[in-house]
Amino acid sequence: MTSPQTTTDTTAGGFKSGFACFIGRPNVGKSTLMNALVGTKVAITSSRPQTTRRAIRGIVHRPDAQLIVVDTPGLHKPRTLLGERLDSLVRSTLTEVDVIGFCVPADEKVGPGDRFIARELANVRGTPVVAIVTKTDLADRGQVAEQLLRVERLGDFTDIVPVSAARGFQVDLLADLLISHLPEGMALYPEGDLTDEPEHVLVAELIREAALEGVRDELPHSIAVVVDEMSPREGRDDLVDVYAHLFVERPSQKAIVIGRKGSRLREVGTAARKQIEALLGVRIYLDLRISVAKDWQRDPKQLRRLGFDA
Ligand SMILES: Nc1nc2c(ncn2[C@@H]2O[C@H](COP(=O)(O)OP(=O)(O)OP(=O)(O)O)[C@@H](O)[C@H]2O)c(=O)[nH]1
Incomplete structure (x- = not known):
């Protein structure tokens, strides 16, 4: 960035x-x-x-x-x-x-x-x-x-x-x-860089933020997001395809995130897409899937898979 x-x-x-x-x-x-x-x-x-x-x-x-x-x-x-x-x-x-x-x-x-x-x-x-x-x-x-x-x-x-x-x-x-309070020293990052966090991590965080909107009371800490793939659409330099997975801990939470006839998940997708477009400055096609990863917060294997490796 x-x-x-x-x-x-x-x-x-x-x-x-x-x-x-x-x-x-x-x-x-x-x-x-x-x-x-x-x-x-x-x-x-x-x-x-x-x-x-x-x-x-x-x-x-x-x-x-x-x-x-x-x-x-x-x-x-x-x-x-x-x-x-x-x-x-x-x-x-x-x-x-x-x-x-x-x-x-x-x-x-x-x-x-x-x-x-x-x-x-x-x-x-x-x-x-x-x-x-x-x-x-x-x-x-x-x-x-x-x-x-x-x-x-x-x-x-x-x-x-x-x-x-x-x-x-x-x-x-x-x-x-x-x-x-900083020591004297050379610049550590190229001029103009605002973060060294990989783009796909920032994108996952934006999707998680959108998914939490309105359901924080029901599922405060149960949503994790992984971006599976992010690549420019072939032959187009103004469009990036983003494939992401939302993980929740229980089927009941999945139903909340999806909403009536998928309406909530669609809203999450639209809100997240706008935020990602603002972040990256290109048009985004966002493919958002949702899966249950049972009790992921308590399971070391799931934590690793979701990027929380300590
Ligand atoms: N009015 C006002 N609200 C603020 C200010 N700074 C933060 N907030 C609000 O306080 C809430 C928490 O802010 P965050 O920046 O997410 O707090 P945090 O300490 O990073 O939270 P964690 O990530 O949970 O540790 C959000 O709703 C912010 O909008 C401020 O200067 N004024």
Whole structure:
């Protein structure tokens, strides 16, 4: 994926490059913040917790720096095998980055989940942690000020910043702060690249987002998507064929996703196709199939097949 960028001299002295990740309870706005920093929709967002299952990287390009943001899933107590894998993924991510952004939303009480993460962060030695009070547009100034004080007491942070990804409030300032903690170094990715995640993974995530729309209460975490094939239509350079499989855990869930006479699955297909077209900038023919992969979240073989290999 690329976007138009201004020319950058990445060989000049003083250029900085490195990795940041956001950590926080599910649903605190980590993916939205990464998208706001990168300036495009890279990670999928949803109003339900635990949407993010992969460490998708967004790349922020500045004339004097390149910041690669790793999107981590929300930390939670593992209930399924998938949950355990998420948490080990989060922990290994924390030790590999140059700076950590700890997100706590402005509009919710600081709770046991935030304290649990703050304790985990205290064990990650040597990596600076910037505390971020997210979603400030959902709280008044007094509440934001109080939240900043509460968050300050949670741990040893190099900075505490209030931001609103929805309004773009202080997003640039946050980027500057994160970049200030990066080491000097060459650009790690070609100019203009916004993510190094393979296209088929981004496409699968967009389909999953569309499939979750409207049924999150019924099947919050039971849908997985695999893109089987993605190739330009023969003789056409403006059309790409995408063959994808939606997996659910039980036949009853399959019926929900398909809907009356297939109406829901058709809507999912249309919504996903539009998102993929917007992402890739070409016309898409989307062939969407649905299968039951019984209890895939608890089965190591199925997890591997669905791309959740730890
Ligand atoms: N009003 C407002 N809503 C926000 C803001 N940032 C995120 N949200 C909303 O909060 C919800 C969760 O956002 P996500 O970015 O998916 O949260 P997340 O922390 O990545 O969630 P997980 O993937 O579950 O860990 C979505 O409905 C977002 O639209 C913000 O700055 N203001």
